[in-house]
Amino acid sequence: xxxxxxxxxxxxxxxxGLRERKKIxxxxxxxxxxxxxxxxxxxxxxxxxxxxxxxxxxxxxVFRYFPTKEDIVLTDExxxxxxxxxxxxxxxxTPVEAIRQGVLASMQRILDHDVTELRQRTRLxxxxxxxxxxxxxxxTESARMLCTVLAERTGRPADDIELRIVVSAVFAAMxxxxxxxxxxxxTGDLIALIGRTLDVLARGLTL
Amino acid sequence: xxxxxxxxxxxxxxxxGLRERKKIxxxxxxxxxxxxxxxxxxxxxxxxxxxxxxxxxxxxxVFRYFPTKEDIVLTDExxxxxxxxxxxxxxxxTPVEAIRQGVLASMQRILDHDVTELRQRTRLxxxxxxxxxxxxxxxTESARMLCTVLAERTGRPADDIELRIVVSAVFAAMxxxxxxxxxxxxTGDLIALIGRTLDVLARGLTL
DNA sequence: CAATCTTTTGAGAGTTACTGTCATTTGACT
DNA sequence: AGTCAAATGACAGTAACTCTCAAAAGATTG
Numbered sequence: 143x144x145x146x147x148x149x150x151x152x153x154x155x156x157x158x159g160l161r162e163r164k165k166i167x168x169x170x171x172x173x174x175x176x177x178x179x180x181x182x183x184x185x186x187x188x189x190x191x192x193x194x195x196x197x198x199x200x201x202x203x204v205f206r207y208f209p210t211k212e213d214i215v216l217t218d219e220x221x222x223x224x225x226x227x228x229x230x231x232x233x234x235x236t237p238v239e240a241i242r243q244g245v246l247a248s249m250q251r252i253l254d255h256d257v258t259e260l261r262q263r264t265r266l267x268x269x270x271x272x273x274x275x276x277x278x279x280x281x282t283e284s285a286r287m288l289c290t291v292l293a294e295r296t297g298r299p300a301d302d303i304e305l306r307i308v309v310s311a312v313f314a315a316m317x318x319x320x321x322x323x324x325x326x327x328x329t330g331d332l333i334a335l336i337g338r339t340l341d342v343l344a345r346g347l348t349l
Numbered sequence: 350x351x352x353x354x355x356x357x358x359x360x361x362x363x364x365x366g367l368r369e370r371k372k373i374x375x376x377x378x379x380x381x382x383x384x385x386x387x388x389x390x391x392x393x394x395x396x397x398x399x400x401x402x403x404x405x406x407x408x409x410x411v412f413r414y415f416p417t418k419e420d421i422v423l424t425d426e427x428x429x430x431x432x433x434x435x436x437x438x439x440x441x442x443t444p445v446e447a448i449r450q451g452v453l454a455s456m457q458r459i460l461d462h463d464v465t466e467l468r469q470r471t472r473l474x475x476x477x478x479x480x481x482x483x484x485x486x487x488x489t490e491s492a493r494m495l496c497t498v499l500a501e502r503t504g505r506p507a508d509d510i511e512l513r514i515v516v517s518a519v520f521a522a523m524x525x526x527x528x529x530x531x532x533x534x535x536t537g538d539l540i541a542l543i544g545r546t547l548d549v550l551a552r553g554l555t556l
Numbered sequence: 557c558a559a560t561c562t563t564t565t566g567a568g569a570g571t572t573a574c575t576g577t578c579a580t581t582t583g584a585c586t
Numbered sequence: 587a588g589t590c591a592a593a594t595g596a597c598a599g600t601a602a603c604t605c606t607c608a609a610a611a612g613a614t615t616g
Contacts, residue, residue, distance in 0.1 A: 161583050161592075168593095189572060200595045205574065237556050271486060278485030279478060296556055303529050307522045307546050308554045314521030315514045322510050339514050346553040347515045349444050349503055368563075368612055375564095396601060407566045412603065 169207050171197040176214045177262055185215075185270045212276040215266050221284050223248045228291050237292055241312055242340045249336055261328050268324045281317060285309045315339050376414050378404040383421045384469055392422075392477045419483040422473050428491050430455045435498050444499055448519055449547045456543055468535050475531045488524060492516045522546050 158166075175196035179188045190211050194201040208214045228244035235243070252260060267273050286300075288309045293300035319339040323332050365373075382403035386395045397418055401408040415421045435451035442450070459467060474480050495516045500507035526546040530539050549555075 159584070164583085165593085190574085191572085201574095202595060202597095203593085206593080209574090211573070238554050274489070275482040275486040279482035281485075282481065292556075298556070301532075303526070303542075303545075304549050304556055306525050306529065307549045308556065310521045310525040311518040311550060311554060314517045318513050318517040319510070322513065325508075335510075338510075342511050342514045343518060343550075344553045346551045347445050347518060349499075349505070349511055349515065366613075371612085372564085397603085398601080408603095409566060409568095410564085413565080416603090418602070 168197075168199060168203065172199065172204055172207055173214055180215075180266065181262075185266060185273065210276075212273055215263060215273055216276055216280060218263070220248070220252060221287055223251055224284070225287060225291055227251075228288070233295065237296055237308070238340075238344055240295065241288075241292075242337075242344075245312070245316065245340065246333060246336060250333060253332065264320055264324045264328070268321055277317075281313045282310075285313050288313075311343060312340070315343055375404075375406060375410065379406065379411055379414055380421055387422075387473060388469075392473060392480065417483075419480055422470060422480055423483055423487060425470070427455070427459060428494055430458055431491070432494060432498055434458075435495070440502065444503055444515070445547075445551055447502065448495075448499075449544075449551075452519070452523065452547065453540060453543060457540060460539060471527055471531045471535070475528055484524075488520045489517075492520050495520075518550060519547070522550055 172193065176188070176193045179193060179196060190204055191201050193214070194204045197204070204214075208217065224244060227248040228240055230247075231240040231243055267277050285306070289302075289305055290300045292298075292305055292309065293302065296305070298305050316336060316339060319335050320332075323330060323335055379400065383395070383400045386400060386403060397411055398408050400421070401411045404411070411421075415424065431451060434455040435447055437454075438447040438450055474484050492513070496509075496512055497507045499505075499512055499516065500509065503512070505512050523543060523546060526542050527539075530537060530542055
């Protein structure tokens with residue numbers, strides 16, 4: 143979603159055909175309606191049919207835009223951001239440091255771009271088990287991406303065991319940090335928190 | 350499941366009433382039928398109704414024993430094993446070392462106890478997205494348990510951020526190692542693999 | 557051992573998240 | 587204006603649950 147759905151993006155593309163613009167609108171309408179209803183009555187208590195109704199589309203259309211109800215909340219474009227950020231790091235940097243800088247940079251970008259959405263998303267992720275589970279599943283996909291990027295950097299194969307372990311540990315820790323942030327009311331300095339998180343990993347999990 | 354469902358456990362409890370014994374049998378029958386059908390036709394292609402049929406119980410009964418279809422595969426008793434193993438470690442040991450020894454010891458116990466089941470479970474966990482997601486969700490519960498135990502050890506609060514990060518990183522890494530093991534045909538030395546995994550963590554994720 | 561009490565079970569109806577199909581609508585392009 | 591392709595909506599169907607209630611079966615007590 144992100145850039146494609148932001149209000150600012152509406153005027154950003156006068157070269158998009160009417161069809162494309164309508165698709166973006168529909169997608170946005172569905173997500174907006176969904177977030178509003180989830181806020182009001184909770185995720186589980188809101189059937190997709192009602193979201194469709196509120197967004198003024200048919201239930202079929204909702205499922206055409208979002209394969210599952212969870213996707214309405216969880217679809218994001220963070221992976222490309224992270225990938226770009228890490229690729230931007232100098233090749234001489236160690237993997238851990240490249241991850242650190244890449245992660246911090248992309249988190250900053252996401253924060254600058256749409257904190258509100260990040261807030262809603264993470265709050266729901268914490269409160270709704272189905273979303274938590276699905277988000278974890280999404281992390282394994284992101285992890286595969288990061289593995290590929292780091293494989294290029296280090297010359298290791300992309301399915302290298304140690305590489306996969308590093309990457310999955312990083313994602314899990316970041317996710318946990320995010321959950322902590324939510325529990326503390328999403329008020330603290332998220333960048334600093336993630337920095338500390340990566341510190342813990344880099345120092346070998348010593349307490 | 351584990352101990353309660355093993356054949357050997359059947360004669361282990363002559364002090365259990367007929368009712369209890371029947372419950373154990375039913376539970377076992379459902380899981381056996383399910384595993385068999387999953388093997389034959391795959392997880393998604395096997396409706397709960399057919400599992401019920403194969404286990405000779407009503408669909409209602411299946412849901413009474415296992416709240417969700419996923420639970421048929423994922424329900425286990427590993428947490429208490431791990432908890433006991435870690436509590437058994439001397440208080441002087443560092444947290445990381447206690448985790449290492451506890452994890453290795455309990456994994457050894459599980460391997461000794463029922464490799465077959467671990468094999469089936471992990472294979473399904475790798476192949477079925479729904480199970481992968483649900484398993485991840487289960488890990489966060491295990492993580493909360495480990496946090497509590499380590500909190501006692503270290504004198505930190507159970508919701509200490511660094512503690513939570515350490516624990517979630519460990520679980521994620523172990524899970525990834527397990528997945529690697531499955532991909533390699535579940536043939537390698539799992540204990541050694543987990544040992545190496547914890548090494549990577551302890552050395553600060555350096556490659 | 558019979559009567560009662562409690563737990564377990566099965567049957568059936570209802571909800572919801574999907575999936576697939578098909579006719580209709582609606583931009584796009586000539 | 588007319589044709590073509592894509593998007594939509596209506597509808598039927600499946601499967602995972604959830605709830606309720608009455609029947610069956612083990613436990614308990616006199």
